Amino acid sequence: MLYSSVTPGQKREVLRAGLRSGRIQQFPGAFNPLSARLIEDKGFDGVYISGAVLANDLGLPDIGLTTLTEVATRAGQIARMTDLPALVDADTGFGEPMNVARSVQELENAGLAGCHIEDQFNPKRCGHLDGKNVVDVDTAAKRIRAAADARRDANFLIMARTDIRGTDTLAAAQDRAKALVDAGADAIFPEAMRDLSEFEAIRSAVDVPILANMTEFGKSELFTLTDLESAGVNMVIYPVTLLRSAMGAAERTLETIKADGTQKAAVGSMQTRARLYELVDYEAYNRFDASVFNFKVPGGH
Numbered sequence: 001m002l003y004s005s006v007t008p009g010q011k012r013e014v015l016r017a018g019l020r021s022g023r024i025q026q027f028p029g030a031f032n033p034l035s036a037r038l039i040e041d042k043g044f045d046g047v048y049i050s051g052a053v054l055a056n057d058l059g060l061p062d063i064g065l066t067t068l069t070e071v072a073t074r075a076g077q078i079a080r081m082t083d084l085p086a087l088v089d090a091d092t093g094f095g096e097p098m099n100v101a102r103s104v105q106e107l108e109n110a111g112l113a114g115c116h117i118e119d120q121f122n123p124k125r126c127g128h129l130d131g132k133n134v135v136d137v138d139t140a141a142k143r144i145r146a147a148a149d150a151r152r153d154a155n156f157l158i159m160a161r162t163d164i165r166g167t168d169t170l171a172a173a174q175d176r177a178k179a180l181v182d183a184g185a186d187a188i189f190p191e192a193m194r195d196l197s198e199f200e201a202i203r204s205a206v207d208v209p210i211l212a213n214m215t216e217f218g219k220s221e222l223f224t225l226t227d228l229e230s231a232g233v234n235m236v237i238y239p240v241t242l243l244r245s246a247m248g249a250a251e252r253t254l255e256t257i258k259a260d261g262t263q264k265a266a267v268g269s270m271q272t273r274a275r276l277y278e279l280v281d282y283e284a285y286n287r288f289d290a291s292v293f294n295f296k297v298p299g300g301h
């Protein structure tokens, strides 16, 4: 009821343990706090909070327009509704290394278990589109060093994302990944890998956990969990999958209402009122109220 029953510190320990477990961790992207409850209910390992979803939800393209305040606030609202660890997309860290330090502390305060910070230039692009640019290795390393030094909880996960494969060779991506680990990254997110062998190449370059981004309509094939696990991937995200599914369903329902003059034909594919109430734990609030209103003062007053 109300919010998560474990502390952010405990969630960070769970995330660390999951990454050490040898079992690939699945993190679907929550597009709102309620969908985080659904992810937990279905038995996933954690919740991903996508920068693209956050921006798109506000009607904005994912080009670095959202602010630290917007991201920390929304990510905090999502993180607090689940006992699972939540990993948030911090884009380029919202500025220079000193801003990156502040970003990390705000995300820690918001109850996140970790974040990823990328080496793109501003304005950033979706990692699976063309026209990206990356900063030089020193600038990228400074961002990560600032992030790692700024955290107060040593378990807050600093993941470095590199977009360099979009503009350079696989060997350059391996070198960049190594440099980011040397700068203090706890994990690496190699963006826009072209095939499984590229994940394997990054795996062999570093000895920290690596993440695979299984975003639809992008540059990577949609590999199965088994494929990714055998390539040595430790965590997989499905960042925009639930937003795309929900928006697809919403669009079809709107078309049904337009065509039929009623939503009746769409009702069968809707989440029911009972299931919705289950997810918001309505019963627990009823019980809480009953105990307040049923309270009797001894002596009958």
Ligand SMILES: C[C@](O)(C(=O)O)[C@H](CC(=O)O)C(=O)O
Binding pocket: 049, 050, 051, 052, 053, 062, 089, 125, 126, 127, 128, 213, 215, 216, 218, 239, 240
């Ligand atoms: C992972 C990602 O950074 C995100 O914001 O979710 C995006 C996802 C997408 O646009 O499909 C990305 O740059 O890959």
Ligand SMILES: [Mg+2]
Binding pocket: 050, 051, 052, 062, 089, 091
């Ligand atoms: Mg993003």
